[in-house]
Amino acid sequence: xxxxxxxxxxxxxxxxxxxxxxxxxxxxxxxxxxxxxxxxxxxxxxxxxxxxxxxxxxxxxxxxxxxxxxxxxxxxxxxxxxxxxxxxxxxxxxxxxxxxxxxxxxxxxxxxxxxxxxxxxxxxxxxxxxxxxxxxxxxxxxxxxxxxxxxxxxxxxxxxxxxxxxxxxxxxxxxxxxxxxxxxxxxxxxxxxxxxxxxxxxxxxxxxxxxxxxxxxxxxxxxxxxxxxxxxxxxxxxxxxxxxxxxxxxxxxxxxxxxxxxxxxxxxxxxxxxxxxxxxxxxxxxxxxxxxxxxxxxxxxxxxxxxxxxxxxxxxxxxxxxxxxxxxxxxxxxxxxxxxxxxxxxxxxxxxxxxxxxxxxxxxxxxxxxxxxxxxxxxxxxxxxxxxxxxxxxxxxxxxxxxxxxxxxxxxxxxxxxxxxxxxxxxxxxxxxxxxxxxxxxxxxxxxxxxxxxxx
Numbered sequence: 539x540x541x542x543x544x545x546x547x548x549x550x551x552x553x554x555x556x557x558x559x560x561x562x563x564x565x566x567x568x569x570x571x572x573x574x575x576x577x578x579x580x581x582x583x584x585x586x587x588x589x590x591x592x593x594x595x596x597x598x599x600x601x602x603x604x605x606x607x608x609x610x611x612x613x614x615x616x617x618x619x620x621x622x623x624x625x626x627x628x629x630x631x632x633x634x635x636x637x638x639x640x641x642x643x644x645x646x647x648x649x650x651x652x653x654x655x656x657x658x659x660x661x662x663x664x665x666x667x668x669x670x671x672x673x674x675x676x677x678x679x680x681x682x683x684x685x686x687x688x689x690x691x692x693x694x695x696x697x698x699x700x701x702x703x704x705x706x707x708x709x710x711x712x713x714x715x716x717x718x719x720x721x722x723x724x725x726x727x728x729x730x731x732x733x734x735x736x737x738x739x740x741x742x743x744x745x746x747x748x749x750x751x752x753x754x755x756x757x758x759x760x761x762x763x764x765x766x767x768x769x770x771x772x773x774x775x776x777x778x779x780x781x782x783x784x785x786x787x788x789x790x791x792x793x794x795x796x797x798x799x800x801x802x803x804x805x806x807x808x809x810x811x812x813x814x815x816x817x818x819x820x821x822x823x824x825x826x827x828x829x830x831x832x833x834x835x836x837x838x839x840x841x842x843x844x845x846x847x848x849x850x851x852x853x854x855x856x857x858x859x860x861x862x863x864x865x866x867x868x869x870x871x872x873x874x875x876x877x878x879x880x881x882x883x884x885x886x887x888x889x890x891x892x893x894x895x896x897x898x899x900x901x902x903x904x905x906x907x908x909x910x911x912x913x914x915x916x917x918x919x920x921x922x923x924x925x926x927x928x929x930x931x932x933x934x935x936x937x938x939x940x941x942x943x944x945x946x947x948x949x950x951x952x953x954x955x956x957x958x959x960x961x962x963x964x965x966x967x968x969x970x971x972x973x974x975x976x977x978x979x980x981x982x983x984x985x986x987x988x989x990x991x992x993x994x
Contacts, residue, residue: 741782829992
């Protein structure tokens with residue numbers, strides 16, 4: 539089999555990928571509302587001969603399967619947008635819809651690149667009469683860190699051998715261990731309403747409990763591991779100052795490098811909440827919204843991913859794309875740019891605007907990716923790859939208006955097609971040499987503990 543043919547086959551779907559990504563960009567749907575996106579993917583996959591299987595209780599999640607026998611490849615696709623991230627394709631901050639949604643994390647290209655890699659591999663497996671099964675997973679609700687966790691619990695990944703994934707970013711890198719494990723928890727406090735001026739002694743303030751909890755959490759931060767993150771938001775409003783608040787809530791994220799760290803910190807945070815409720819004289823309820831594991835790879839998969847990224851090479855951007863990226867980068871601070879450059883092993887004097895090289899594995903191992911993702915849970919049940927490609931300017935963070943502007947521009951499409959080619963090359967290598975998959979599974983079995991679903 540000619541590997542270059544597999545990679546070039548991706549280009550057959552260039553127009554399809556661009557059209558789909560722009561349809562998603564123009565119709566951004568937040569987690570749990572991805573009706574348009576999931577229907578678009580289902581339609582394209584069905585037209586290309588994939589059998590669609592829905593996920594019980596998840597209307598916007600599905601599995602699309604083609605082929606037969608082993609290996610069974612899981613191609614991960616996402617398509618949810620972010621709230622309050624609407625932005626025009628412009629180097630000036632300007633919303634398309636006031637307060638609207640936007641693809642500030644690039645999921646409009648994430649799903650489409652995985653899709654075209656799957657379609658290219660399907661074509662080549664058919665042409666060469668090869669055995670193997672390709673599964674494309676339509677994964678909603680990634681931004682709320684729950685979609686894939688629920689799909690795992692429903693058994694949708696049963697029978698898979700390995701998973702392939704990627705993510706838009708500002709650099710061309712491969713990760714073996716990254717993402718922080720996470721708990722998403724809401725603390726609800728119930729007090730007693732009263733007139734704040736006439737009879738405050740008869741009231742018990744739920745808002746006091748929220749504020750006391752936040753103070754306690756601030757002290758807790760000093761006594762947890764350096765790599766952990768504890769952050770929160772609250773929308774406890776709606777009552778005027780002359781009413782003792784009978785209800786208030788606060789939503790916390792607990793992140794850490796390992797699931798065990800998250801569990802330990804979460805228990806301490808719950809005790810802080812209990813203490814706050816006791817001090818305020820109110821009752822408290824804990825609502826666990828979601829939880830995820832860290833991403834943990836295996837060496838053979840990491841090596842294969844990096845090998846293919848080097849073979850494909852970083853994306854090559856046009857002068858027009860670089861000019862737009864330069865305008866966007868001009869809206870960023872030197873601190874933002876420097877943070878990215880450190881992860882690439884570069885300095886300000888080497889600023890490439892758009893990253894077109896491939897970071898060395900030495901640099902990749904030192905780079906940080908301190909977000910959380912439900913993809914981490916997939917890496918806990920099978921060998922999984924994670925490659926990032928440059929889809930927005932150096933310095934632009936994900937979830938920013940600059941990222942949203944980029945994901946509606948051709949620079950993001952250019953970067954995403956690089957990712958698709960990397961995944962197509964990896965599929966070729968594993969189909970041609972099944973011992974690679976066997977070795978990955980052996981390494982996985984030797985290094986991964988039994989998976990415990992955070993929803994259990």
